[in-house]
Amino acid sequence: MxxxxxxxxxxxxxxxxxxxxxxxxxxxxxxxxxxxxxxxxxxxxxxxxxxxxxxxxxxxxxxxxxxxxxxxxxxxxxxxxxxxxxxxxxxxxxxxxxxxxxxxxxxxxxxxxxxxxxxxxxxxxxxxxxxxxxxxxxxxxxxxxxxxxxxxxxxxxxxxxxxxxxxxxxxxxxxxxxxxxxxxxxxxxxxxxxxxxxxxxxxxxxxxxxxxxxxxxxxxxxxxxxxxxxxxxxxxxxxxxxxxxxxxxxxxxxxxxxxxxxxxxVAPTRQARNGALYTFDGRINIKNAKYREDFSPIDEACDCYCCKNYNKAYMRHLFQTGELLGLTLASIHNEHFVVQLVKKIRASIENNTFLMLKNSFLKRYYGKITP
Ligand SMILES: [Zn+2]
The missing domain is CATH 3.20.20.105 (Queuine tRNA-ribosyltransferase-like)
Structure with missing residues (x-):
């Protein structure tokens, strides 16, 4: 060890x-x-x-x-x-x-x-x-x-x-x-x-x-x-x-x-089960009616299994109908988002770009640069 x-x-x-x-x-x-x-x-x-x-x-x-x-x-x-x-x-x-x-x-x-x-x-x-x-x-x-x-x-x-x-x-x-x-x-x-x-x-x-x-x-x-x-x-x-x-x-x-x-x-999977999903532009609730006919992935920039294969309209449908698959796909997406974010942070320390990543990420995610 x-x-x-x-x-x-x-x-x-x-x-x-x-x-x-x-x-x-x-x-x-x-x-x-x-x-x-x-x-x-x-x-x-x-x-x-x-x-x-x-x-x-x-x-x-x-x-x-x-x-x-x-x-x-x-x-x-x-x-x-x-x-x-x-x-x-x-x-x-x-x-x-x-x-x-x-x-x-x-x-x-x-x-x-x-x-x-x-x-x-x-x-x-x-x-x-x-x-x-x-x-x-x-x-x-x-x-x-x-x-x-x-x-x-x-x-x-x-x-x-x-x-x-x-x-x-x-x-x-x-x-x-x-x-x-x-x-x-x-x-x-x-x-x-x-x-x-x-x-x-x-x-x-x-x-x-x-x-x-x-x-x-x-x-x-x-x-x-x-x-x-x-x-x-x-x-x-x-x-x-x-x-x-x-x-x-x-x-x-x-x-x-x-x-x-x-x-x-436990938050990434817990929030996923409530339909609260991370995107680079902040968290969304996939149960929202505005996603009924939205055929884009949860996040265009996410390369998780869920975003590569499914869209918001389908994810909303799974939550509306209580299909168990919705919980799995949403959990894959949220956990992937957080795990990969920390991986990106790691790479940014190696490349001396931590502050650039921090400012650009937080500005997009929260709509402002947060301390
Ligand atoms: Zn994803």
Whole structure:
């Protein structure tokens, strides 16, 4: 397991994460495979749109089908028929989002959203679950804040000290032969407070994590400064993953510019299922009546399978009639759009054209140049 930097310009860089299941050329958008499946897409479709890696969710897989079953199946990649690199997140965010989650010193008590049974998640349990799931890249179990919109300085500081205590336990548990082919990311927290973000970055930088996840960032525009502050502290030779943010193309530009290497987000496929499709001129809703007799592709400049073979009128028809094919084609298009956008960003760093790409893309997409 290695991370190699190819080119560095300010905080931005291109590089490659080498895993036992193949390489991830960074910056990269990691495809969401929350429950060991990419919604509406087969693995060949994911590969055809340029997907290099998939991120699954520890919380969801613990509940269904259970981590022991995935271990028996030969691990996540084998189980889902994917031969590339895989990530798991720790489950912390999903568990803390549950209504009855109760934070204790050693972990979080929560009730399964499926059958209501009471369960405990601790750093040790998360590490063991992630080992059994068998992804290449793991995330430390953390305590995210601000997901419910209310996290003042003292609450955030308190949560941060818990995150740090748990990170140490994750690191201690993630040792030995059984983790030899799996690498661990520490998850930097600190909410919206620069002081706490810096403190957290310094804490994680002093520990031997393979890489860093950046948690609890919900808005790229507000986060740019925070991301930059963390990247200035975090060792450049370790990869940085911005957790769960990539709903907007702007997030991706701001993230890369401020030192992020990989991204994941469920938004591209989720929006696709609602008929909200990315185009270079902004997002459109394909269910709109104005597309009834529009026989042009979703985007002329997109070379995904959907745009090469189908038009807006047909896509609208699929959504109007509730045909499942609509979900697959829309998901192919949206995921392709985002994965390929990050690939273009990567190429622009190599060619020294990042700012040109950023300005021209954002101007067309948002109708203005956005910071
Ligand atoms: Zn397309």
């Amino acid at each position: 290695k991370f190699l930097i190819e080119k560095q310009v300010g905080l931005m860089r291109t590089g490659v994460i080498k895993t036992p299941h193949g390489e991830i050329k960074t910056p990269a958008f990691v495809v969401a495979g929350t429950r060991a499946a990419v919604k509406a897409l087969t693995v060949p479709e994911v590969l055809a749109l340029g997907g290099q890696a998939i991120l699954a969710n520890t919380y969801h897989l613990m509940l269904q089908p259970g981590v022991d079953l995935i271990e028996k199946a030969g691990g996540l990649a084998q189980f889902m028929g994917f031969s590339g690199a895989t990530f798991t997140d720790s489950g912390g965010f999903q568990i803390m989002s549950l209504p009855k989650a109760k934070v204790m010193k050693d972990g979080v008590m929560f009730r399964s959203h499926i059958d209501g049974r009471e369960m405990l998640m601790t750093p040790e349990i998360s590490m063991d679950a992630q080992r059994k799931i068998g992804a290449d890249l793991h995330m430390a179990f953390d305590l995210p804040v601000g997901y419910d919109g209310e996290a003042d300085f003292s609450k955030t500081k308190q949560a941060l000290s818990t995150t740090h205590a748990w990170a140490t336990k994750c690191l201690e548990a993630h040792q030995g032969e059984k983790f030899a082919k799996q690498a661990l990311y520490g998850v930097v927290q600190g909410g919206k407070f620069t002081e706490l973000r810096k403190e957290s970055a310094e804490f994680f930088d002093a520990l031997p994590f393979f890489g860093y996840g950046i948690g609890s960032i919900y808005n790229a525009r507000e986060a740019a400064e925070l991301l930059g502050a963390m990247s200035q502290i975090l060792s450049p030779e370790r990869p940085r993953h911005l957790l769960g943010m990539g709903a907007e193309p702007l997030d991706l530009f701001v993230g890369v510019e401020n030192g992020m290497d990989t991204f994941d987000c």
